[in-house]
Amino acid sequence: MILSKATISLLCLLLLLSIFMANLLNIIATDHNFYIENKNAGMNHTKRLNDKYGQIGDSTKNIIWFLQISDIHISIFRDPGRISQFQQFCDSTVRRIKPSLVLATGDLTDAKAKDNLGSSQVKKEWIYYHNIIKESGVTDETVWLDIRGNHDNFNIKTLNSQENYFRNYSVQGVYHSKSYVHIENKNGVKVAFLGIDACPEPGLRRPFNFIGILDLQEQQTLQKLKSEADTKADHIIWFGHYPTSCILSLKRDTQRFDLRELMGSSQASQVYVCGHLHAMGGLVPRMYTKQRKGFLELELGDWKDNRMFRLAAIDHGIFSFVDQKHSTWPLVLVTNPKHARYAMAGREPLQLIAESTHIRILAFSDVEIETVKISFDKESWLKCRVAGGPLYVCQWLPHLFRVGLHYMYVTVTDEVGKEVVLEHPFSLDGSLINFEVTPRILLMLDAGAVFQAIFATLLLANVIPLLLLRLQKRPPRYRRKFGSHVLRRIWLLSKIDRIFYPIVLYALYTPFGPWAIGELIDGYTGVIFAWGIIIKDSYLPEPFTYMYGSVQLMFVQLPLVFVLAYCLETRVFSPTVRGIKRLIKNVPFIFLLSIQFLLAYFFWLEYGTMAFIFGPLRTWSIFLSILLWYKIWTLPPEYCRKLSNLNDLPS
Structure with missing residues (x-):
């Protein structure tokens, strides 16, 4: 009997899940x-x-x-x-x-x-x-x-x-x-x-x-x-x-x-x-x-x-x-x-x-x-x-x-x-x-290791699917109609160089590049990275940064892909949409942009104006989102026709 790719993938997933659960249960075991x-x-x-102490009786001694x-x-x-x-x-x-x-x-x-x-x-x-x-x-x-x-x-x-x-x-x-x-x-x-x-x-x-x-x-x-x-x-x-x-x-x-x-x-x-x-x-x-x-x-x-x-x-x-x-x-x-x-x-x-x-x-x-x-x-x-x-x-x-x-x-x-x-x-x-x-x-558990694992998982979730879809020459298939529809739109998005490379490179930037430069302590300027903080000639390996970055990957970076794919669908397949209908189509992007402004505002209150201005993680990502959204809506008509033809290819 020949197993299908889906069955093999499921078995591999179950095996990995079993190994993970076995290790987790071993770490938190109390019957050691x-x-x-x-x-x-x-x-x-x-x-x-x-x-x-001797025998436990009715004496008031030997107790505190x-x-x-x-x-x-x-x-x-x-x-x-x-x-x-x-x-x-x-x-x-x-x-x-x-x-x-x-x-x-x-x-x-x-x-x-x-x-x-x-x-x-x-x-x-x-x-x-x-x-x-x-x-x-x-x-x-x-x-x-x-x-x-x-x-x-x-x-x-x-x-x-x-x-x-x-x-x-x-x-x-x-x-x-x-x-x-x-x-x-x-x-x-x-x-x-x-x-x-x-x-x-x-x-x-x-x-x-x-x-x-x-x-x-x-x-x-x-x-x-x-x-x-x-x-x-x-x-x-x-x-x-x-x-x-x-x-x-x-x-x-x-x-x-x-x-x-x-x-x-x-x-x-x-x-x-x-x-x-x-x-x-x-x-x-x-x-x-x-x-x-x-x-x-x-x-x-x-x-x-x-x-x-x-x-x-x-x-x-x-x-x-x-x-x-x-x-x-x-x-x-x-x-x-x-x-x-x-x-x-x-x-x-x-x-x-x-x-x-x-x-x-x-x-x-x-x-x-x-x-x-x-x-x-x-x-x-x-x-x-x-x-x-x-x-x-x-x-x-x-x-x-x-x-x-x-x-x-x-x-x-x-x-x-x-x-x-x-x-x-x-x-x-x-x-x-x-x-x-x-x-x-x-x-x-080790909270630092957990934060790192969450960050790494979200980072891979932001990069690997886009890479795999870009390498795929034909539109992907999925059993459920809605899932297949979403996958096709993201697949089309991955084919646009001016969108694909900024999204992937920005995600890859998060574990390496500085997130912000600002006054982290009154009178002292520091630099925040995913792997720690440098301030006052000291290096603080503060693992909570990974959790902070995970919020960006989970609530900004990942939704941005789906929002841009949704905008791309309108641009390619409904190019005549104008006025109030186009505004309605952009409601998801406006909502996402509101979240980004809110996160950046919170960061400004926490660490001040310098960190807000020199903040690639929170502030600069707003401009990146606007730029990518603008590039989607200004795609040339001939490019849109090319994407439409790609979408018509059989799976």
């Missing part, structure tokens, strides 16, 4: 053999924790809890509720929960202009942040660990620039200009909180400030901080603004620094908490995964729009957390038994759960807690008692739950009747619940 590969180290680490807040985006131009409710968080929430410390993981201020496109540090926003923390007295009762995000780095020439207000108006900026470690030794638990500042230097204005960069100096700093944390603490909590998928490490010699490898190389590392992605606008509210090295990575939804914060605890060496919306009470966190999805074999003494005597629950409210009850069947309920502070305990018989996945139900009621009911899955034999696919993709 990390613990088996590091069994001895894991056993030694957990045995030491077992010996230190802390809070995280991220992407506050204090702004003087929009949403004053961010400021007033952040004041409430410091005045009320933190005082009520009494955490050992608070992690503020970047984007402390908004640093965006009134038009929402321009970006620069706004001193008044930093003063608001500073005064709220100072006047609330929160730092008198707890440790406040803040670190910079990309918004806190907009338009900053150097760390020592006057505009780097983090140095003077944050809590930790006075002591730490970038990454640092804080050792917390409290209530029998020794934890190192290691902050990662991946803000690039210099800090560009938006949008080319989306990916974090670790230069060689910062890589060395992190290695030293990690060694210090290993020496002084039993547990390491890593925190920063950018997810690891959005951090690029510059190469040292021929070897690239691997941040996830560094985090995972210590058995004490339990979790990396971050922000930045804003839960993808609320579409991915539980952006959690377990990295291949066996530690958790947990992105926290933003304060900016969603008013989210996180409560986390380490109880007898076991890490637990819950994310909560501001002013939503009661707040409940089960610390024993641990949630089955987030168990970290080899990093936590999980065997203590099976030997424990008591269920342990942290419960908070803005008023007094009245009752805390638990059940395993939703029918018979056991009342928990107060062990001390917010810790509630209840005796249980863990041997009844040794095999498989089980569910515990918790009901907490406060004195004014507010109630929360939660379902808590747990297991004592290592049975796990899978992480959702979307968070794994967002947190486990």
Whole structure:
């Protein structure tokens, strides 16, 4: 049986798709053999924790809890509720929960202009942040660990620039200009909180400030901080603004620094908490995964729009957390038994759960807690008692739950009747619940590589079909009439030298030539390329440029081919069309031109007049589109007849 070309093409496509999916699933796999590969180290680490903490009972010792807040985006131009409710968080929430410390993981201020496109540090926003923390007295009762995000780095020439207000108006900026470690030794638990500042230097204005960069100096700093944390603490909590998928490490010699490898190389590392992605606008509210090295990575939804914060605890060496919306009470966190999805074999003494005597629950409210009850069947309920502070305990018989996945139900009621009911899955034999696919993709892939792949795909989609159609001597065929009609028009377009060469050469220009020359930082002129940015005698390999170029290829370059082919059809086959009918025929081009003007206008607001004038990507493409459109409508009549004859050739 002889296979047709279409069948062979389909089989090849399916094969490539299968290979792609297999590689993707391998990258985002969480059921890896990390613990088996590091069994001895894991056993030694957990045995030491077992010996230190002993049995999990009803004692208030060996437990600490802390809070995280991220992407506050204090702004003087929009949403004053961010400021007033952040004041409430410091005045009320933190005082009520009494955490050992608070992690503020970047984007402390908004640093965006009134038009929402321009970006620069706004001193008044930093003063608001500073005064709220100072006047609330929160730092008198707890440790406040803040670190910079990309918004806190907009338009900053150097760390020592006057505009780097983090140095003077944050809590930790006075002591730490970038990454640092804080050792917390409290209530029998020794934890190192290691902050990662991946803000690039210099800090560009938006949008080319989306990916974090670790230069060689910062890589060395992190290695030293990690060694210090290993020496002084039993547990390491890593925190920063950018997810690891959005951090690029510059190469040292021929070897690239691997941040996830560094985090995972210590058995004490339990979790990396971050922000930045804003839960993808609320579409991915539980952006959690377990990295291949066996530690958790947990992105926290933003304060900016969603008013989210996180409560986390380490109880007898076991890490637990819950994310909560501001002013939503009661707040409940089960610390024993641990949630089955987030168990970290080899990093936590999980065997203590099976030997424990008591269920342990942290419960908070803005008023007094009245009752805390638990059940395993939703029918018979056991009342928990107060062990001390917010810790509630209840005796249980863990041997009844040794095999498989089980569910515990918790009901907490406060004195004014507010109630929360939660379902808590747990297991004592290592049975796990899978992480959702979307968070794994967002947190486990390399964002820079994804941006490059999208750009390369769109570039090929703009060039290869035109080249193939130009090489084809007869009109292409397609089963569906509409598809065949469109293909024939693009085929005719590819035969016109004055149209074909400018379109293809402009597309090929995008990965190589400069996109814009302008003042990317106040007082400093830089050049933007697809592969990075050159400014201030520095090269920034900012991968977000690929995504920026992808927008041009997807919404300008590709539609331009179809629009010109549509105009060509009218010019060749309906040359007598005039007046209002011709105007209607040009509506798609007018719409496309409007998009180009809008993109160029946004670019002008972001980077100024110089970048607008010397901007081949955004501004000059407008003139190219107009020129090609003009060439279509002014094709000589004899040339139109030649194209019409070509179209009449049999397929």
